[in-house]
Amino acid sequence: MPEPNLIARNLEAVRARIAEAARAAGREAAEITLIAxxxxxxxxxxxxxxxxxxxxxxxxxxxEAAEKFPVAGARLHIIGGLQTNKAEQxxxxxxxxxxxxxxxxxxxxxxxxxxxxxxxxLLVQVNIGDEPQxxxxxxxxxxxxxxxxxxxFPAALKGLMCIPPLGLDPAPFFRRLAAMADAHGLPVRSMxxxxxxxxxxxxxxxxxxxxxxxxxxx
Ligand SMILES: *Cc1c(COP(=O)(O)O)cnc(C)c1O
Numbered sequence: 115m116p117e118p119n120l121i122a123r124n125l126e127a128v129r130a131r132i133a134e135a136a137r138a139a140g141r142e143a144a145e146i147t148l149i150a151x152x153x154x155x156x157x158x159x160x161x162x163x164x165x166x167x168x169x170x171x172x173x174x175x176x177x178e179a180a181e182k183f184p185v186a187g188a189r190l191h192i193i194g195g196l197q198t199n200k201a202e203q204x205x206x207x208x209x210x211x212x213x214x215x216x217x218x219x220x221x222x223x224x225x226x227x228x229x230x231x232x233x234x235x236l237l238v239q240v241n242i243g244d245e246p247q248x249x250x251x252x253x254x255x256x257x258x259x260x261x262x263x264x265x266x267f268p269a270a271l272k273g274l275m276c277i278p279p280l281g282l283d284p285a286p287f288f289r290r291l292a293a294m295a296d297a298h299g300l301p302v303r304s305m306x307x308x309x310x311x312x313x314x315x316x317x318x319x320x321x322x323x324x325x326x327x328x329x330x331x332x
Pocket of ligand 1 (some may be wrong): 151153174193277307308309314323324325326327
């Protein structure tokens with residue numbers, strides 16, 4: 115695990131870059147939520163980040179998330195592809211599930227929410243580059259799926275999430291996701307990671323998901 119001091123310094127540097135990207139885009143840094151992606155990191159790394167003022171975390175595997183969370187005062191986003199048989203655990207543990215991408219998962223989440231008596235916030239993940247190996251609803255099917263999810267989860271559905279293709283300029287993909295969120299009147303656009311979050315902020319990201327730049331290489 116990285117030194118707690120290093121995590122604190124990295125967080126400070128990321129916050130400064132968020133402020134700079136927001137300023138350059140004529141936006142307020144306060145509009146942008148930093149999700150610290152703590153996958154593969156021990157709970158002590160989460161606690162070190164908390165001590166440095168970070169309170170929102172992202173995990174891509176439910177099982178691993180359950181080994182570290184809940185942490186008092188922390189918000190947890192599940193950001194990775196979710197199997198239907200993990201939906202109930204995710205619904206009980208997460209404050210937000212950011213990878214809703216198919217009707218069967220929506221069914222599983224709705225059933226789990228009835229049993230658990232709680233429903234996290236939800237984001238629809240869009241496979242914005244239409245990559246066969248990636249999770250997310252295919253871009254061509256996204257409009258219909260988003261309408262269905264808005265009807266099914268009117269209060270919980272907050273916005274959209276994407277991961278653009280590696281090796282291409284991400285900016286057009288970020289702009290496309292932002293336009294889709296706008297078209298549906300959804301306020302949240304989760305986009306941008308360690309390597310590309312300034313471009314995502316320029317394109318209107320409200321949430322960025324940053325792991326490596328805070329916790330170091332995995
Ligand atoms: C791992 C992960 C991130 C963070 O990636 P970094 O490049 O380490 O910042 C963001 N989003 C998702 C969905 C991830 O799985």
